[in-house]
Amino acid sequence: xxxxxxxxxxxxxxxxxxxxxxxxxxxxxxxxxxxxxxxxxxxxxxxxxxxxxxxxxxxxxxxxxxxxxxxxxxxxxxxxxxxxxxxxxxxxxxxxxxxxxxxxxxxxxxx
Amino acid sequence: xxxxxxxxxxxxxxxxxxxxxxxxxxxxxxxxxxxxxxxxxxxxxxxxxxxxxxxxxxxxxxxxxxxxxxxxxxxxxxxxxxxxxxxxxxxxxxxxxxxxxxxxxxxxxxxxx
Numbered sequence: 001x002x003x004x005x006x007x008x009x010x011x012x013x014x015x016x017x018x019x020x021x022x023x024x025x026x027x028x029x030x031x032x033x034x035x036x037x038x039x040x041x042x043x044x045x046x047x048x049x050x051x052x053x054x055x056x057x058x059x060x061x062x063x064x065x066x067x068x069x070x071x072x073x074x075x076x077x078x079x080x081x082x083x084x085x086x087x088x089x090x091x092x093x094x095x096x097x098x099x100x101x102x103x104x105x106x107x108x109x110x111x
Numbered sequence: 112x113x114x115x116x117x118x119x120x121x122x123x124x125x126x127x128x129x130x131x132x133x134x135x136x137x138x139x140x141x142x143x144x145x146x147x148x149x150x151x152x153x154x155x156x157x158x159x160x161x162x163x164x165x166x167x168x169x170x171x172x173x174x175x176x177x178x179x180x181x182x183x184x185x186x187x188x189x190x191x192x193x194x195x196x197x198x199x200x201x202x203x204x205x206x207x208x209x210x211x212x213x214x215x216x217x218x219x220x221x222x223x224x
Contacts, residue, residue: 034212036215041200041218041220042217042218043115043202043204043215043216043217043218044154044202044204044215045215046212046213046214046215049212087153097211098144098146098156098159098167098170099146099154099156099204099213100156101146101153101154101155102153103153104153
């Protein structure tokens, strides 16, 4: 699986959009970009994933650049409960492929 | 639709005892993954199972650890003769196959005294 690079930490003001970047310059054509988050010591929570088109769901939006070498997770209106470690993972979307979690980005939403 | 369930949520064992961790996947899911998270570290893959089969155990320690996913009942991660270094959070995830988004349980926190 391709390696990803994320900033170790970010701050965001409550109510503002949180934009979390991820670089994956060695991504292969059949690898998806997944985002998970881990709030405190809870189990990782699935957020969103995509291949090359931008994706949006009730939690977030995922913007993938045209060359697919980087992406941005957008939380449109961050709340204090969005404080968590956010993981960007690229992997082939076949069953049986485990997720390789890096250190992620620690997002702190500030009041 | 209930999510992935794990029990117990907290488990305390003395060195040399056995630990059994259970995972019930989401309804309709037949793929189970176990991950371990040591204190202040990221999650590490341990093993991937389908019903009655171990598919990938490349992340499992070679000794004392075993896993099963029987035809009926939850998946079990078993740690024999626990040592202090086994203290960690153990997470289970399940998926239905296909594009295989994995959904994680709340974890079991194992403390070895």
